[in-house]
Amino acid sequence: MSSQPLTKKDLLADHPTWCPGCGDFAVLAAxxxxxxxxQYPHEKICTIAGIGCSSxxxxxxxxxxxxxxxxxxxxxxxxxxxxxPDLHVFAFGGDGDGFSIGGNHLDHAARKNPNLxxxxxxxxxxxxxxxxxxxxxxxxxxxxTDPTGAIDQPVNPMKKLVSNGASFVARTHAAKVKHMMDVxxxxxxxxxxSVVEVLSECVIFYKGAFDPANDRKGGEFxxxxxxxxxxxxxxAFALAAEDFPGKFGVFYKEERPTKNDxxxxxxxxxNPEGVEPIDLLKGRFASMR
Amino acid sequence: MASSTxxxxxxxxxxxxxxxxxxxxxxxxxxxxxxQDGIQTIGAFLAKMAGRSAREVMTYMTIPxxxxxxxxxxxxxxxxxxxxxxxxxxxxxxxxxQHSYENHISSLRDGGVCIYDSDQVEPDLSDGRVRYVGIPxxxxxxxxxxxxxxxxxxxxxxxxxxxxxxxxxxxxxxxxIERQFGRKGEDVLRNAMLAFDxxxxxxxxxxxxxxxxxxxxxxxxxxxTDGNMALTYGLLAGGVRYGAGYPITPWSTIxxxxxxxxxxxxxxxxQSEDELAAVSTAIGFAYSGHLAITGSSxxxxxxxxxxxxxxxxxELPLIVVNVQRGGPSTGLPTSVEQSDLMQAIYGSHGDSPxxxxxxxxxxxxxxxxxxxxxxxxxxxxxxxxxxxxALASRIEAFKEPDLDKDFVPASLDQDARGEDFKPYPLxxxxxxxxxxxxxxAGKYPVVTGLEHDEWGHPTSSPALHVQMTARRxxxxxxxxxxxxxxxxxxxxxxxxxxxxxxxxxxxxxxTTLRLRDSGHDVSSVHLRHVHPLPSSVKGILExxxxxxxxxxxxxxxxxxxxxxxxxxxxFGLSHIxxxxxxxxxxxxxxEIIAGIDGADS
Numbered sequence: 001m002s003s004q005p006l007t008k009k010d011l012l013a014d015h016p017t018w019c020p021g022c023g024d025f026a027v028l029a030a031x032x033x034x035x036x037x038x039q040y041p042h043e044k045i046c047t048i049a050g051i052g053c054s055s056x057x058x059x060x061x062x063x064x065x066x067x068x069x070x071x072x073x074x075x076x077x078x079x080x081x082x083x084x085p086d087l088h089v090f091a092f093g094g095d096g097d098g099f100s101i102g103g104n105h106l107d108h109a110a111r112k113n114p115n116l117x118x119x120x121x122x123x124x125x126x127x128x129x130x131x132x133x134x135x136x137x138x139x140x141x142x143x144x145t146d147p148t149g150a151i152d153q154p155v156n157p158m159k160k161l162v163s164n165g166a167s168f169v170a171r172t173h174a175a176k177v178k179h180m181m182d183v184x185x186x187x188x189x190x191x192x193x194s195v196v197e198v199l200s201e202c203v204i205f206y207k208g209a210f211d212p213a214n215d216r217k218g219g220e221f222x223x224x225x226x227x228x229x230x231x232x233x234x235x236a237f238a239l240a241a242e243d244f245p246g247k248f249g250v251f252y253k254e255e256r257p258t259k260n261d262x263x264x265x266x267x268x269x270x271n272p273e274g275v276e277p278i279d280l281l282k283g284r285f286a287s288m289r
Numbered sequence: 290m291a292s293s294t295x296x297x298x299x300x301x302x303x304x305x306x307x308x309x310x311x312x313x314x315x316x317x318x319x320x321x322x323x324x325q326d327g328i329q330t331i332g333a334f335l336a337k338m339a340g341r342s343a344r345e346v347m348t349y350m351t352i353p354x355x356x357x358x359x360x361x362x363x364x365x366x367x368x369x370x371x372x373x374x375x376x377x378x379x380x381x382x383x384x385x386x387q388h389s390y391e392n393h394i395s396s397l398r399d400g401g402v403c404i405y406d407s408d409q410v411e412p413d414l415s416d417g418r419v420r421y422v423g424i425p426x427x428x429x430x431x432x433x434x435x436x437x438x439x440x441x442x443x444x445x446x447x448x449x450x451x452x453x454x455x456x457x458x459x460x461x462x463x464x465x466i467e468r469q470f471g472r473k474g475e476d477v478l479r480n481a482m483l484a485f486d487x488x489x490x491x492x493x494x495x496x497x498x499x500x501x502x503x504x505x506x507x508x509x510x511x512x513x514t515d516g517n518m519a520l521t522y523g524l525l526a527g528g529v530r531y532g533a534g535y536p537i538t539p540w541s542t543i544x545x546x547x548x549x550x551x552x553x554x555x556x557x558x559x560q561s562e563d564e565l566a567a568v569s570t571a572i573g574f575a576y577s578g579h580l581a582i583t584g585s586s587x588x589x590x591x592x593x594x595x596x597x598x599x600x601x602x603x604e605l606p607l608i609v610v611n612v613q614r615g616g617p618s619t620g621l622p623t624s625v626e627q628s629d630l631m632q633a634i635y636g637s638h639g640d641s642p643x644x645x646x647x648x649x650x651x652x653x654x655x656x657x658x659x660x661x662x663x664x665x666x667x668x669x670x671x672x673x674x675x676x677x678x679a680l681a682s683r684i685e686a687f688k689e690p691d692l693d694k695d696f697v698p699a700s701l702d703q704d705a706r707g708e709d710f711k712p713y714p715l716x717x718x719x720x721x722x723x724x725x726x727x728x729x730a731g732k733y734p735v736v737t738g739l740e741h742d743e744w745g746h747p748t749s750s751p752a753l754h755v756q757m758t759a760r761r762x763x764x765x766x767x768x769x770x771x772x773x774x775x776x777x778x779x780x781x782x783x784x785x786x787x788x789x790x791x792x793x794x795x796x797x798x799x800t801t802l803r804l805r806d807s808g809h810d811v812s813s814v815h816l817r818h819v820h821p822l823p824s825s826v827k828g829i830l831e832x833x834x835x836x837x838x839x840x841x842x843x844x845x846x847x848x849x850x851x852x853x854x855x856x857x858x859x860f861g862l863s864h865i866x867x868x869x870x871x872x873x874x875x876x877x878x879x880e881i882i883a884g885i886d887g888a889d890s
Contacts (some may be wrong), residue, residue, distance in 0.1 A: 010731070013732075013733075013735075042727075042733070043724070043725055043726060043727045043728070043733070044724070044725060046724040047735075058735045059735055059747070062731075062732060062733050063733045064722075064723075064724035064725070064726070064733050064734065064735075065733070065734075065735040065736070066576055066735065066736045066737075067735055067736070067737040067738060067739065067747075068569070068572075068599065068738065069569075069595055069596055069599050069738055071565075072565060072566070072569040072596065074566075075533075075561060075562075075565070075566035075567075075569035075570045075573065076569045076570065076572055076573040076576070077573065078559075078566075078570055078573060079531070079533065079559075079569070079570035079571065079572065079573020079574045079576075079577065079581075080573045080574075080576060080577050080724065082557060082559065082570075082574075083531050083556075083557065083573070083574050083577045083579055084577045084578075084723075084724065084725060086725055087577075087724050087725060104562055104563060104566075105562065105565075105566055105569075107562075108561075108562035108566065263552075263557055263559075266552050267552040267555060267556075267557065270552035270553045271552070271553040271554075271555075275553070277525070277554045277555075277696070277698070277699075278692055278693075278696045278698075280550075280553055280554065281522060281525060281526055281692050281696065282692055284522055285512055285522070285689050285690065285692070288337075288512035288513060288514045288518075288689075289340070289341065289510065289511070289512050289689070
């Protein structure tokens with residue numbers, strides 16, 4: 001269809017409604033850049049999200065998309081990916097959507113390895129509902145639900161994802177656009193379930209949360225060393241155990257058959273004679289006579 | 290009201306000297322044993338054989354919710370005429386163990402025959418109410434199988450006995466056994482046939498023989514299967530190619546079969562990590578442009594509710610099967626109840642109308658599935674199939690469906706959408722644009738759970754919420770006028786009308802016919818489409834002096850079952866009364882008659 005190259009202009013829908021200064025703008029910009037680079041057919045791009053500030057993402061991408069219910073973006077995206085191998089499926093969401101209400105789905109998507117890319121814009125706080133503790137809020141963080149400081153151990157996204165079997169696990173920072181673009185590209189090109197955690201600052205409810213990893217804000221952005229072997233899950237755990245802000249880059253990467261491949265293999269062998277559906281059904285009824 | 294609850298055509302009491310050559314129009318045989326004895330298997334064989342003999346059949350079974358072991362029964366109602374219920378009382382009881390005898394002897398009618406395993410059971414022979422025939426089923430089976438100490442095969446020995454007692458067609462049954470056991474290897478088949486034939490050859494002494502009349506059913510091509518299979522193959526015939534689910538009794542056999550079958554149809558069914566994921570993945574399939582299904586039983590349907598409202602809001606077609614069981618909570622997982630009606634119609638948040646259809650018998654499970662597929666496509670909304678545990682597991686024989694007429698191929702609408710495309714036009718039907726569809730205007734749609742305008746753009750406009758709520762309501766309301774008029778047994782107006790829905794159809798019909806035979810002014814109506822109701826329902830209800838709704842749920846805080854509450858609320862008719870029950874068992878004819886009597890007074 002589209003003989004003209006797909007540009008940011010084609011891909012930009014409504015102007016984002018995020019607050020000025022929100023880290024999510026950079027994530028959107030990086031996503032557009034990658035799509036410009038990869039040049040997928042416009043109609044084959046499909047962007048999925050659940051509920052939350054970052055989950056407004058599909059509205060700002062001019063492409064087929066779904067703004068679904070809270071926490072369920074991944075099972076929905078799995079259905080799309082499995083039944084429509086012609087599409088490029090991207091899920092976006094925040095830490096509440098992904099690690100809390102949708103936590104079970106993240107674990108299972110990780111082990112099932114459906115072919116799709118999931119970007120978690122982690123801001124360590126519930127922003128849309130105005131400052132409640134999130135599953136990644138650090139202990140001591142003062143919110144409206146923890147006025148004396150958060151007391152629950154936060155989720156360690158990298159550990160969780162590696163232990164659940166995600167085949168591509170990476171971490172980046174919304175203030176580091178070039179790094180983010182590089183990680184996004186690797187994630188998108190990875191066959192299977194690729195997950196990227198982006199530290200994306202909420203400038204209203206958790207200002208400065210990621211400054212320790214931002215060299216322009218007095219912190220230090222440390223990339224994973226080039227000698228690191230991303231196929232070593234033990235090394236990934238060790239890396240994930242480092243104190244905040246830790247390191248950035250691809251923590252773990254493994255080539256293994258996707259759920260799409262395995263299901264398709266079954267489909268391909270299930271009816272070797274190519275019996276027509278109506279005749280299959282007639283045969284079933286004949287056996288019930 | 291009638292005092293007799295006996296069917297006019299039921300068997301006469303069997304006295305100890307009679308039996309030979311006695312013609313029976315129908316017979317209710319209850320096998321009582323443990324779940325590992327394979328009585329389900331022989332019950333299913335008898336049911337298949339009935340289907341092939343132009344007889345009517347209905348089975349009923351209980352399965353303990355433990356993995357193995359525990360008492361279990363299988364009841365087969367064979368008849369030459371219409372068989373509408375599994376039978377209030379058994380004519381014959383086959384008792385494998387002492388506990389089987391003790392727990393089920395009261396289900397045997399006066400003058401009935403108790404055939405017991407004399408190796409296992411010591412009956413109270415002084416009980417003159419029924420006849421006792423002791424047969425050493427365990428030792429005879431062991432002997433038939435060459436003295437191995439095991440009694441596996443007792444079920445087939447018993448089946449052989451039944452063939453002899455009822456003069457059934459031995460060769461037809463042998464063929465059915467061969468088909469089933471042939472796949473399991475020669476040894477298994479040989480032992481099965483040995484046990485079957487020794488039961489067949491066993492001298493039943495003074496019990497004599499009963500002759501079950503051949504059926505009058507003229508359809509040559511009849512099939513025998515259970516409700517969950519009829520439903521599953523209806524979905525496949527109707528064009529379902531994708532689905533997702535999570536295991537729960539008694540829904541699981543539908544998902545197991547779809548998981549196995551769909552790849553052969555080029556589709557896919559996935560087992561999800563939970564009910565929330567299952568419905569979400571199914572919505573993902575629907576969004577992708579496929580006719581998709583999810584399903585569960587009561588507790589699982591509750592978990593799916595949030596996503597169902599999304600499907601209503603996004604106007605995506607989705608078929609949802611709910612195989613009702615006893616509730617609330619884990620409740621009675623292997624018993625029947627109709628207590629999910631309100632949940633199916635009104636469960637979930639917000640004003641989220643959907644279509645709900647309830648099959649009346651096993652055959653109807655197939656046709657309801659076809660209807661659900663058609664309506665989901667045409668109206669583009671969730672359609673709930675509200676079946677139940679009784680239908681799920683019982684076997685009936687019915688005319689083989691005409692697939693050349695019923696079959697609907699799967700399709701994916703990916704035609705490019707023009708400049709003026711609107712998925713949710715205020716003056717027309719929904720037309721979803723699945724991903725992959727080229728949008729000629731260059732603007733791509735985001736399907737959303739937020740209130741939206743005709744193009745799907747989110748809006749918080751009060752006027753649009755009013756218009757869109759009405760749109761989602763009216764498109765479903767519109768089908769009420771097209772639905773076929775509900776089936777009425779009896780007169781178009783009169784004194785008493787029994788109202789039923791779902792699997793109570795058979796017992797209600799049988800009750801109505803019996804009462805009418807004995808001169809009572811009673812009719813009944815069956816509501817297959819429970820939401821929306823066909824437009825004609827109000828007029829029907831107004832045509833009788835008394836309306837009694839019979840359903841398997843509780844009378845609630847205000848004294849009315851769920852359907853009775855809805856009908857009173859919908860139509861403001863105060864002459865609607867309610868007969869309910871919550872024992873987890875299908876209605877018996879005498880319970881309905883007693884209920885109507887009670888409702889009369």
